[in-house]
Amino acid sequence: MSAATVIAGDAEALAVAAELAADFRKDAAERDARRRLPQAEVERLSASGLLAVTVPAEFGGPDVGAETLAEIFRLLAAADASLAQIPQSHFVYVNVLRRQGSRRQQEFFFGEVLRGKRFGNAQSEAGTRHVQDIRTRLARRPDGSYVLDGVKHYSTGALFADWIPVLARADDDHLHVAYIPRDAPGLTVVDDWDGMGQRTTASGTVRLESVRVPADRVVPHHLTFRGPQLHGAVAQLLHAAIDAGIAYGAMAEAVEFVRTKSRPWFESGFETAAEDPLLIQRFGELAIRVRAAEALLREAARAVDAARAGLTDDTAAEASIAVAAAKVTAAEAAVEVGSALFEVAGTRSALDSLGMHRHWRDARTHTLHDPARWKVQHIGRYVLNGTRPPRHGLL
Numbered sequence: 150m151s152a153a154t155v156i157a158g159d160a161e162a163l164a165v166a167a168e169l170a171a172d173f174r175k176d177a178a179e180r181d182a183r184r185r186l187p188q189a190e191v192e193r194l195s196a197s198g199l200l201a202v203t204v205p206a207e208f209g210g211p212d213v214g215a216e217t218l219a220e221i222f223r224l225l226a227a228a229d230a231s232l233a234q235i236p237q238s239h240f241v242y243v244n245v246l247r248r249q250g251s252r253r254q255q256e257f258f259f260g261e262v263l264r265g266k267r268f269g270n271a272q273s274e275a276g277t278r279h280v281q282d283i284r285t286r287l288a289r290r291p292d293g294s295y296v297l298d299g300v301k302h303y304s305t306g307a308l309f310a311d312w313i314p315v316l317a318r319a320d321d322d323h324l325h326v327a328y329i330p331r332d333a334p335g336l337t338v339v340d341d342w343d344g345m346g347q348r349t350t351a352s353g354t355v356r357l358e359s360v361r362v363p364a365d366r367v368v369p370h371h372l373t374f375r376g377p378q379l380h381g382a383v384a385q386l387l388h389a390a391i392d393a394g395i396a397y398g399a400m401a402e403a404v405e406f407v408r409t410k411s412r413p414w415f416e417s418g419f420e421t422a423a424e425d426p427l428l429i430q431r432f433g434e435l436a437i438r439v440r441a442a443e444a445l446l447r448e449a450a451r452a453v454d455a456a457r458a459g460l461t462d463d464t465a466a467e468a469s470i471a472v473a474a475a476k477v478t479a480a481e482a483a484v485e486v487g488s489a490l491f492e493v494a495g496t497r498s499a500l501d502s503l504g505m506h507r508h509w510r511d512a513r514t515h516t517l518h519d520p521a522r523w524k525v526q527h528i529g530r531y532v533l534n535g536t537r538p539p540r541h542g543l544l
Contacts, residue, residue: 153265154198155209159217162202166221169197174228174398178504184348186340187232191309195265200236203243208259215383215457216450219390223446226394227401230511231349233391235306238270241384242314245326248380249368258328261312269310269331271301271355280519281541285357287317287325287367295319295362297327297335301355307331307338308351315357316370323371327362335360346507346514374540377465381542382453382472388518389449389472392479393442395515396486399508400439403490403498404432406505411495422495431493435486442479449475466537469544473524480521483512519543 156162173190180187194200203218204210218240226233246258262268277284285299297317307313313336315327329336339354373380411422419425452471456464487509491498498505527544530536538544 153196153201153263155263156198156202156211156213158211159213162199162211162213162217163220163224165197165199166224169193169199170224170228173225173232177229177232178507180229180349181231181507182501182504186308186349186351187229187235188309190229190232191235191267194232194236195267198265200239200265200267201262203240203247204259204262205247205255208255209263210259214450215386215453216447219386219446219450222387222390223394223397223443226391227398228394230391230395230398230508230515231347233394234347234350234352234515235309236267237384237387237391238272238306238314239268239310240387241380242268242270242326242328244380244383245314245368245370245373248373248378249370251365254365254368258312266311267306267309268328269304269307269313271304271307271313271315271329271357273301273303274299275302280543283316283318283324285315285317287319287327287362289320293364295327295364295367297329297357297360297362299357301357303342303352304338304355305350305352307355308340308353313338313355315355323369326368326370328366328368329357329360329362333360344514346510346512348507348510374542377456377460377462378540379453379456379460379465379468381540381544382449382456382465382468384542385469385472385476385544386446386449386453388515389442389446389476389479391515392476392483392512393439393446395508395512396439396442396479396482399483399486399490399512400432400435402505402508403435403486403494406490406494406498407432410497411493428493431489435489435493438482438485442475442482445471445475445478462537466531469538470528470531473528473538473544477521477524477528480512480516484509484516487512 202213206212335358337356342352417425449471452468456468527538
């Protein structure tokens with residue numbers, strides 16, 4: 150891979166994202182239909198410099214704000230929700246290094262990211278009691294290094310990664326993140342993801358069998374949650390941006406289809422479907438949903454930026470609640486608009502060959518990452534009783 154561009158700031162980052170999104174949109178339906186993994190597109194993301202936009206300025210990065218980062222993800226997801234999902238964990242684990250990495254670790258890994266290297270994800274496990282029941286073990290050796298053993302699922306980005314951050318428990322049962330080279334002996338990435346949506350994320354299995362890990366590749370992630378933090382807020386903000394992008398992309402495709410292909414219902418008395426007042430009403434309702442999701446996404450991103458500028462328990466809580474509200478609204482909008490697409494576009498839109506169903510499948514799959522009902526609970530507790538949300542990384 151050739152050297153990556155270093156983006157200068159927020160405006161350039163948004164311009165690059167918009168240009169890439171326009172290109173990625175062209176073949177999104179075909180990639181989904183054939184489950185053609187977007188290796189070339191991911192390489193373009195790396196080369197563009199977008200994957201390094203949150204590297205701190207002191208290490209040579211543009212350090213863009215959360216509002217810009219969320220908009221990058223929204224633009225990409227509106228074009229191809231699978232492609233937008235792939236780098237989500239990359240930014241999460243760049244953020245882990247910002248929070249808990251040593252100076253030496255930051256210098257090394259931020260340098261890697263600026264050169265276009267990608268982080269994957271080996272975090273979730275299947276068959277455990279719950280999502281935070283992490284059984285992958287990081288055992289210390291006499292020389293101070295570690296050995297890593299475990300099996301991970303839903304490992305989005307791992308297949309395309311240069312480095313795979315692995316969430317594991319050390320001998321003291323505390324959570325750590327080990328950054329493992331993609332080609333490390335004992336590490337296997339299995340492309341066995343068969344979800345109905347987000348088909349080309351390659352969110353398969355990672356197997357770790359006696360993987361040797363130098364001590365300087367391990368970060369004490371558990372320390373992140375001992376004080377006010379934005380780890381969960383940033384991660385969830387990107388999920389909200391993906392959902393908002395799916396909603397926008399589905400509506401945009403519905404608009405184009407109705408304008409150019411849908412026939413008017415014979416009782417309407419109009420020559421085109423776009424003149425039908427009942428369709429106009431429904432598009433108005435859907436547009437309000439999408440605009441609300443986008444507005445709350447921007448508000449949440451600004452709350453994250455404000456909290457980062459002055460991090461306290463109160464500002465962190467406000468950011469988490471703002472992101473939770475954005476995530477709930479964006480998830481609802483993505484599922485509703487992805488389904489309503491067929492309602493407004495008509496029978497022909499259901500043809501498998503058109504691939505328009507990918508929007509709903511992507512929305513329905515992506516919104517299962519964590520239950521929105523618990524976000525509503527935390528919002529209610531915060532508003533009614535002033536109870537700050539918990540520090541567990543999912544808010």
